Each structure stands twice: as structure tokens, then as C-alpha cells.
Amino acid sequence: MRRTLVTVVAMAVITPAALAACGKDAKQDSAWVGTPAASGSASAPAKSEPVTESATVPVSLALTPATGKTGVPLSTEIGVKLAGGKITGVTLKDAKGAAVPGKLRDDGTSWIPGRTLSPNQKYSATVVATAGDGQTTTQTTSFTTMGKPGRKTGTGLYLFDDRTYGVAMPVVVEFSPGVKKADRAAVQRRLFVSTSPAQPGVWSWTSSGTQAYYRGPEFWKPGTTIAVRVAVGGLPTGGGRYGDRDRSATAKIGRSFEMKVDNASKKMTVVQDGKTVKTMPVSLGKKSTPSSSGVMVVMEKKEATVFDTTDTDGDEGYVTDIEFAQRLTWSGQYIHSAPWSVGSQGRRNVSHGCVNVSPANARWLFDKTLIGDPVTVKGTGDKLAYGNGWTPWDLSWAEYIKGSALPVPAALK
Structure with missing residues (x-):
């Protein structure tokens, strides 16, 4: 009997197709995550060419889109080709003279509007460059955007404003339909992450192009x-x-809280801020429905839910009330209360793929965990499939960065 559950904690546009495992909720919820982009959130301040003391270096400045260009995408950037100085000002205004906020890219090659441009709108851009002797050069361009797109790619962001997550919470962006390999680099260039304190990371795509993850070489520092x-x-x-x-x-990222499950001992070890705070017996998936081994994260928490497998298992399916359920995979692997298997916990595996714990331990975990807390399961007869849940931590760093559509900075290789 293999179960599925389609609900998610911070659902984006779509939910990946369920694969198979422990449970499926009787009801399905979804919610858009994220808010319209705030102005100036695109990137850090631009890095410009060194300014020399010589006043003889001429400034060369050219812009795109070209003046008079029409049908420009609503995502267009003001491209800057500069030599002999640094950019000291960029202004973009719509047809009514209202300014559009934005920022230069880190490499200074373009200026990114802080919001999506309006369709069928004329815009004018003014860029000022300053030479080493203080002389300024100004260039302008004007263009008209395209009409409202007829065909769209649905997107989602698995992150809420003002929430606190576990140290393994990846940034997860979803696309429907998936983005093909040839188009991923352009899309990736428009995905921005900043962390404080700074912890550089890399984007990596799933093979289907339906999801892109962002993480660093190690879990986030608490308080990030x-x-x-x-x-x-x-x-x-x-x-x-x-x-x-x-x-x-x-x-924000909260304290460090890791759950480590070992099939050999049939125990879970809980480590908070580097110290073991609790161990508890578990029962994992039986031979016919093994639990997946790998590094997962808590994706969703439900104090009470219903596992319903009748739509997938037919006459062999069942409907069961479940308490303190914490989702680990799209296919339905959970940590949850299992009073019926207490006698087997710590001794033998009897579940349909989930991590069974006692009601008291399930409640204790539920009260302690955050979405994004890491859960490592080892020693079972099944390997976690990449993309079956938020799985970027299940790959080594060397393997993970192979999924980037853009060159990885040398410092992160």
C-alpha cells in the first residue's frame, strides 16, 4: 500500500505530481507564497571600473534597448556598455513621468527595474557616467513595451515573509510548465538571493526544470x-x-535542530545547536514499502490530518486519522504519531514508509520543529529520489552545483 499527499505548507502555483508512500490527506490546500517584488530588491550595488587619476581617459557609454524599439518584454533591463568611468545615475520613467525604482547588477552591465514594467507603455531611461576627472556623460533611450503576454509560465516561491525556518530551508522556486535547458540561464539570471550574514550560494535545477533550488555549501547559520x-x-x-x-x-533562520534516523538501531537522535537533546525509538517502512534514505527537510506540519489511500490502493486502501504529521517528501513520507506501532518502535519496521513515533514523542517533536529542519534517514532499502521533496541537501556540493545553468564562481567550486 503506497500513499500520496498533495497538500503543501507553502504551496506555490502547482504541486509536483505525487509519487507514492505513506499518506495522503483527505483534503487539499494551496496558497501562493511571496508578495510582489519590493523596489530595489534585485541585487547588491554595482561594482564599477576603477577610476584613475588621469583626466584623459574618455568615457564611452551605450544603452539598450535602442531608442524607438517597440515590443520590448516587460522584464527588460537597461543594458549598459561602459568604458572609461563609472555609472553614477540611472533613471527610468514611464509615459506619465513616474520613476521606476531599480538597481544595477553587481557587474554593472545592466540596470534592473524593481518591478515588472507595464504593457503597451512608453519608457524613457537616462544614464549618467562619470570619468576620473569628474566629467560626466549622459545617454538616453526610450522604448515601448509589448502588450500583455498571452501565454504564461506559472511560478511559485516556497517562502513566506516574516517567517522563521530551519537551517536546511532551501529557497525553492517552481515553474509550470518546466523551463527547458536552453532557457534556464536567462531565467536564473533573474533569481536573486541575499543573506545576512553573507553566505554565498548557488542555484541548481531539477532535471524537469520545474524547480530551482538555492543553497550554500553548508546549512544556514542560525539567525540568518x-x-x-x-x-x-x-x-x-x-x-x-x-x-x-x-x-x-x-x-529568517532559527536555531539548529536536526533529526537523525538510523534504521540499524531503529532510533531517532535529535541534535539541537550541536548537542543531543533526545533519542526515541522509531518504526520505519516495512520491506514491501521501505522508507527512503537521504537528507530531507520538514516541508509541512499538520497537527491533525487524514491519510486516505483508497484512491490509489483501491480495496486495499484505508482512511486513518493521523496526529502530529510532518511531511518529508512529495510521495508521502512523514514523521507522525503512530500509537498502533508503539510495540514495534525500536524493534522492527511495520509502516508504509513513514517514520512512526509514539504519540508523546510525536507531540514533543511537533512542538519543537520548524519548516526547513533537516531530517536524515539512513540504512533503509530505498534511496531518496532527487526532487521528491525539497532535496538539494541530499546531493554533495560537487554534484549539486552541476545543476546550475550559469557558471559557478570559482570560490564556490
């Missing part, structure tokens, strides 16, 4: 603030489609 902007509103995503909207969120 993560700010995300998915600036894909109006962005060409391939196949004549355009991103549906910009999304953003700012969240």
Missing part, C-alpha cells in the same frame, strides 16, 4: 536573514511563454 526576489514577471521563459509575475519574500 534571507531575502529573495524572483524577478520573472514578463520574462521570456521559452516556447513563447512569459513569467507570470515577480515574487519576493524575506524570512
Whole structure:
């Protein structure tokens, strides 16, 4: 009997197809995550060319889109080709003279509007460059955006504003339909993350292109603030489609809380801030429905739910009330209260793939955990499938960065 559950904690546009395992909720909920991008959230301040003391170096400045260009995507950036100085000002205004906020890219090659541009709108951009002797050069361009896109790529961000997450919480962006390999680099260039304190990371795509993850080489430091902007509103995503909207969120990382499950001992060890705080017996998936081994994270928490497998298992299916359920995979692997298996916990595996614990231990865990807390299961007869849940930590760093559509900085290789 293999179960599925389609609900998610911080659901984006779509839920990946359920695969199979322990449970499926009787009801299904979903919610958009993130808010329209805040101005200026695109990137850090630009790095410009060194300014020399010589006043003889001429400034060369050229802009894109070209003046008079029409049908420009709503995601367009003001491209800057500069030599002999540094950019000291960029202004973008709509037809009514209202300014659009934005920031330069880190490399200074373009200026990114802080929000999606309006369709069928004329915009004018003014860019000022300053030479080493203080002389300024100004260039302008004007263009008209395309109409409202007819075909869109649905997007979602699994992150809520002002929430606190576990140290393994990846940034997860979802796309429907998935983005093909040829189009991923352009999309990835519009995915921005900043952390405080700074902890560099890399984006990596699942093979289907339906999800892109962001993580660093190690779990986030407790207390970290993560700010995300998915600036894909109006962005060409391939196949004549355009991103549906910009999304953003700012969240925090809480204390370190790790759950380590060992099939050999049939025990879970709980480590908080580097210290073991509790151990408890568990019962994992039986031979016919083994639990997956791998590094997972808590994706969803439900104090009470219903596992219903009748739609997938037919006459062999069942409907069971479940308490203190914490989702680990899309296919339905959970940590949950299992009073019926207390006698087997610590001794033998009897579940349908879930991590069974006693009611008291299930409540204790439920009260302690955060979405994004890491859960490592080892020693079972099944390996976690990449993409079956928020799985970027299940790959080594060397394997993980292979999924980036852009070159990885040398310092992070």
C-alpha cells in the first residue's frame, strides 16, 4: 500500500505530481507564497571600473534597448556598455513621468527595474557616467513595451515573509510548465538571493526544470536573514511563454535542530545547536514499502490530518486519522504519531514508509520543529529520489552545483 499527499505548507502555483508512500490527506490546500517584488530588491550595488587619476581617459557609454524599439518584454533591463568611468545615475520613467525604482547588477552591465514594467507603455531611461576627472556623460533611450503576454509560465516561491525556518530551508522556486535547458540561464539570471550574514550560494535545477533550488555549501547559520526576489514577471521563459509575475519574500533562520534516523538501531537522535537533546525509538517502512534514505527537510506540519489511500490502493486502501504529521517528501513520507506501532518502535519496521513515533514523542517533536529542519534517514532499502521533496541537501556540493545553468564562481567550486 503506497500513499500520496498533495497538500503543501507553502504551496506555490502547482504541486509536483505525487509519487507514492505513506499518506495522503483527505483534503487539499494551496496558497501562493511571496508578495510582489519590493523596489530595489534585485541585487547588491554595482561594482564599477576603477577610476584613475588621469583626466584623459574618455568615457564611452551605450544603452539598450535602442531608442524607438517597440515590443520590448516587460522584464527588460537597461543594458549598459561602459568604458572609461563609472555609472553614477540611472533613471527610468514611464509615459506619465513616474520613476521606476531599480538597481544595477553587481557587474554593472545592466540596470534592473524593481518591478515588472507595464504593457503597451512608453519608457524613457537616462544614464549618467562619470570619468576620473569628474566629467560626466549622459545617454538616453526610450522604448515601448509589448502588450500583455498571452501565454504564461506559472511560478511559485516556497517562502513566506516574516517567517522563521530551519537551517536546511532551501529557497525553492517552481515553474509550470518546466523551463527547458536552453532557457534556464536567462531565467536564473533573474533569481536573486541575499543573506545576512553573507553566505554565498548557488542555484541548481531539477532535471524537469520545474524547480530551482538555492543553497550554500553548508546549512544556514542560525539567525540568518534571507531575502529573495524572483524577478520573472514578463520574462521570456521559452516556447513563447512569459513569467507570470515577480515574487519576493524575506524570512529568517532559527536555531539548529536536526533529526537523525538510523534504521540499524531503529532510533531517532535529535541534535539541537550541536548537542543531543533526545533519542526515541522509531518504526520505519516495512520491506514491501521501505522508507527512503537521504537528507530531507520538514516541508509541512499538520497537527491533525487524514491519510486516505483508497484512491490509489483501491480495496486495499484505508482512511486513518493521523496526529502530529510532518511531511518529508512529495510521495508521502512523514514523521507522525503512530500509537498502533508503539510495540514495534525500536524493534522492527511495520509502516508504509513513514517514520512512526509514539504519540508523546510525536507531540514533543511537533512542538519543537520548524519548516526547513533537516531530517536524515539512513540504512533503509530505498534511496531518496532527487526532487521528491525539497532535496538539494541530499546531493554533495560537487554534484549539486552541476545543476546550475550559469557558471559557478570559482570560490564556490
